[in-house]
Amino acid sequence: MEKVSLPKGTRDFGPAQMAKRQFIFDSIRKVFQRYGFQPLETPAMENLSTLTGKYGEEGDQLLFKILNSGDYLKDVDSVKLATKDSRLITNDISEKGLRYDLTVPFARYVVTNRHEITFPFKRYQIQPVWRADRPQKGRYREFYQCDADVVGTDSLVCEAEIILMIKDAFKILGINDYIVKINHRGILSGLAEILNASAKEGSLFVAIDKLDKIGEEKVKEELRARGFDGDLSSLFETLNFKGNTKQKIDFLGQKFTSSEKGKKGLSDLTEVLSLLAGFGATDDHVEFDVALARGLSYYTGCIFEVKIGNVSIGSVSGGGRYDNLTAVFDAKEKSSGVGFSFGIDRLYDAMEELNIFPKDARASSTVLVAHLDEQSFRHSLKIVQGLRENEISCEVYPEPAKVKKQLEYADKKKIPFVVVIGSEEIRTETVTLKKMETGNQLTLSFPELVTAMQLYK
């Protein structure tokens, strides 16, 4: 057994995986830029005070904390230390933590740089985040998020554009079977009002969010366990209502006659769909799901979640509108924001499961130049350089070796073409080009080789 290993929940990405990952990164980056978002990067670590308290009690426990440098125990109160309760001394020995998501560092950035920022500010950010929870399928301790957020406008155009960006990205990635679920925090509040349960919204939402996963009976059980003992039939009548988005909105309109929050939610949704139509887009793949609940501690408006069909992976993207994210850093700062995030690692897992990565998601050379002896090795250097001048990625086998060995190398690295140089080729000023896939080979002049390779590209 190897003694060296990786921390739990972290992974290496070899060349084959990186080619696929970069295909996803590039596709998403392209979409973000197409919609006018600008790149931003923030440090891997933030002050712990920036991070704590933003993700709920559960989230605080999942933060990776960084031990202070130096003799960090020296000044810790000896009474506290004697309790052996590590939570009591966390703040004394750690003042930095790894970021848990990209939204909070973004809010911190907006507050720190507000004088330089032109609002509405649209930024995208593709960086790793870290969570100290127990890894399982589709869940890692280090993973990438690809966030796009707009801060400083209430316009529902942003919501509509989020839907458009998700559709665009999935089109480029070749994912056809997916659902963009949309709901509104106001609609959830409306449901709670009808049940006279506004005081314990949180546990209501967490329970109904599991509806499609565990079923109606289990949700009822959980609700009763959480103290909802009244009549639940109206709630489930609403949750189970079948129909298209417009029918759902009409149906809820009758329920929400007395709920201002509910009505606001419905009018926002209606407007988002209307704007979507204004862009000339359909609402294909978009589903209004009354049971969708997420990010309860900070979302205030529309909420989104994206699921891919026929894969065992949870949601691959999510987002929503938060009215007061920056207010947690500065009470005077109340910029409304809206954004969403792609989970790259889950997209990767889903695409791998569906086997839909393009065949040419490859990052190796197009051509390997092989040689037979010292003289042809020298000659092959000129060939390689000539190919590079024509922007064809290629490499020369770096030492004398049997042709067999050089071809095996090309085969293993999935290099599609090999140019063989020997005394015959030098004498006639030609090259022998072999296509690895078929084994066919032909004799070409150098300009013909360049043309052939450019056509292939």
Added chain:
RNA sequence: GUGGGUGUAGUUCAGUUGGUUAGAAUGCUAGAUUGUGAUUCUGGAGGUCGUGGGUUCGAGCCCCAUCACUCACCCCA
């Protein structure tokens, strides 16, 4: 934090009620083929059976502990 499952060759896994020298596939390596890979044939290397203890004449197999990995719950991308 709670609960299941699995640890045997580089990798994926067999291994009978406990019985002598622990196997296969694949990969690696050398050759058949001194200008041709992937396909074919022949040979070779590679294992402290996760670790520590116990039961037994005898343990890969049974018992205990421990570690690692993995799946699920809570929560989340």
